[in-house]
Amino acid sequence: MYLVTNERLNKMKKILNTRQDTLRVFMDYVYSPHNLSAIVRTCDAVNVGKLYYRHQKKVKLNNEITMGAHKWLFTEYVEDIENFYKNIKEKGYQVVVTLLDKDTIDFREVDYTKPTLIVLGNEVDGASEVSIKYADKKVIIPMYGMSQSLNVSVANAVILYEAQRQRSIKGMYDKPQLSQEIIEKTLKKWTYEDIIKAKK
Amino acid sequence: MYLVTNERLNKMKKILNTRQDTLRVFMDYVYSPHNLSAIVRTCDAVNVGKLYYRHQKKVKLNNEITMGAHKWLFTEYVEDIENFYKNIKEKGYQVVVTLLDKDTIDFREVDYTKPTLIVLGNEVDGASEVSIKYADKKVIIPMYGMSQSLNVSVANAVILYEAQRQRSIKGMYDKPQLSQEIIEKTLKKWTYEDIIKAKK
Numbered sequence: 036m037y038l039v040t041n042e043r044l045n046k047m048k049k050i051l052n053t054r055q056d057t058l059r060v061f062m063d064y065v066y067s068p069h070n071l072s073a074i075v076r077t078c079d080a081v082n083v084g085k086l087y088y089r090h091q092k093k094v095k096l097n098n099e100i101t102m103g104a105h106k107w108l109f110t111e112y113v114e115d116i117e118n119f120y121k122n123i124k125e126k127g128y129q130v131v132v133t134l135l136d137k138d139t140i141d142f143r144e145v146d147y148t149k150p151t152l153i154v155l156g157n158e159v160d161g162a163s164e165v166s167i168k169y170a171d172k173k174v175i176i177p178m179y180g181m182s183q184s185l186n187v188s189v190a191n192a193v194i195l196y197e198a199q200r201q202r203s204i205k206g207m208y209d210k211p212q213l214s215q216e217i218i219e220k221t222l223k224k225w226t227y228e229d230i231i232k233a234k235k
Numbered sequence: 236m237y238l239v240t241n242e243r244l245n246k247m248k249k250i251l252n253t254r255q256d257t258l259r260v261f262m263d264y265v266y267s268p269h270n271l272s273a274i275v276r277t278c279d280a281v282n283v284g285k286l287y288y289r290h291q292k293k294v295k296l297n298n299e300i301t302m303g304a305h306k307w308l309f310t311e312y313v314e315d316i317e318n319f320y321k322n323i324k325e326k327g328y329q330v331v332v333t334l335l336d337k338d339t340i341d342f343r344e345v346d347y348t349k350p351t352l353i354v355l356g357n358e359v360d361g362a363s364e365v366s367i368k369y370a371d372k373k374v375i376i377p378m379y380g381m382s383q384s385l386n387v388s389v390a391n392a393v394i395l396y397e398a399q400r401q402r403s404i405k406g407m408y409d410k411p412q413l414s415q416e417i418i419e420k421t422l423k424k425w426t427y428e429d430i431i432k433a434k435k
């Protein structure tokens with residue numbers, strides 16, 4: 036019996052083979068469902084390696100919020116923020132915090148082909164103190180109008196598509212970054228979940 | 236009596252002096268208040284010349300939707316769509332329709348330093364037939380994941396910031412595109428409205 040079509044299996048393989056393991060996003064207390072939903076969709080589209088998040092009240096990304104898109108991303112809830120930053124820096128990631136301060140550089144000056152964590156701030160308060168403490172780069176998207184800031188899901192997209200631009204020029208979407216082992220394991224999980232869903 | 240500070244007046248002047256008169260956006264039946272709000276903010280930030288829109292039910296952009304940002308943009312409700320496209324093409328604008336079809340080019344292949352109208356489609360149905368009929372270029376933003384599309388306010392931002400990139404390289408934010416007459420007239424209007432507001 037064949038419950039996962041070849042076309043769908045090929046799509047899954049293509050996603051895993053182009054996944055940008057070394058491009059990751061952290062939502063630092065982003066809370067609006069509309070923003071969460073748009074951010075998840077953009078992270079899926081640019082095919083980031085992992086989406087981290089934390090929330091004032093502990094929540095899970097669910098189907099209602101993301102219309103299923105989060106299922107295809109690797110996501111992780113951050114419990115211990117200090118540990119999180121220490122670990123990711125140990126792995127060689129640069130921490131790029133998006134910020135509206137004076138003390139920032141233009142977002143296009145960053146080399147996003149390096150292992151990079153992009154940090155998005157809360158809708159009202161911006162990025163937290165601890166995120167700023169661990170920042171290797173603080174970046175701003177230039178604005179020429181009256182508004183003080185962009186919507187956070189918009190800021191995320193502008194930066195991720197700059198990363199996509201740099202990475203596709205370098206051919207980073209052309210060869211797999213994930214290990215063959217992780218690709219196989221994930222394919223198993225995804226096809227299994229597809230079959231479960233089909234049986235319901 | 237001085238009700239508009241010098242700082243604020245300078246801000247207004249700066250906005251008008253960097254306004255990209257020849258970069259415009261048309262929202263073709265975009266309806267979600269969240270999307271309208273994010274699109275207005277991004278258009279303000281990139282400082283587009285004009286934001287056109289039409290709506291299934293005739294609406295106006297209001298403060299509730301845009302938190303005031305639309306007041307600083309030139310906006311126009313499109314009544315007669317055929318006329319609208321004929322007029323803008325006569326003025327020498329290229330019509331760039333964002334689309335999810337096969338028959339599209341990568342959005343980065345377009346020269347946005349030319350007079351350009353960017354067309355955004357409805358959240359469910361995409362761009363209308365008439366917009367597609369008048370399209371000079373049909374563009375897609377590449378996606379590598381499971382989702383079928385990006386959020387429309389996200390798509391708008393990714394394209395506008397590509398336009399901003401091309402235009403700032405060419406120095407197009409460094410000299411005024413609006414006539415001195417329009418700049419003066421708009422300054423009068425804006426300062427007047429500021430005083431009215433201050434009096435309330």
Ligand SMILES: C[S@@+](CC[C@H](N)C(=O)[O-])C[C@H]1O[C@@H](n2cnc3c(N)ncnc32)[C@H](O)[C@@H]1O
Nearest residue numbers: 133134155156159161162175176184185187190
């Ligand atoms: C609405 S803004 C936060 C506004 C908050 N009042 C502040 O001053 O930080 C929400 C988030 O969007 C991102 N953001 C918005 N506009 C941005 C810009 N122009 N440059 C960089 N990040 C931006 C940042 O991650 C920010 O924390």
Ligand SMILES: C[S@@+](CC[C@H](N)C(=O)[O-])C[C@H]1O[C@@H](n2cnc3c(N)ncnc32)[C@H](O)[C@@H]1O
Nearest residue numbers: 333334355356359361362375376384385387390
């Ligand atoms: C949610 S999409 C429309 C989906 C609709 N089902 C369709 O097939 O057109 C809303 C609008 O966002 C824009 N959009 C979304 N993703 C895009 C992409 N990858 N490339 C270009 N435009 C996109 C287009 O303007 C589109 O009309």
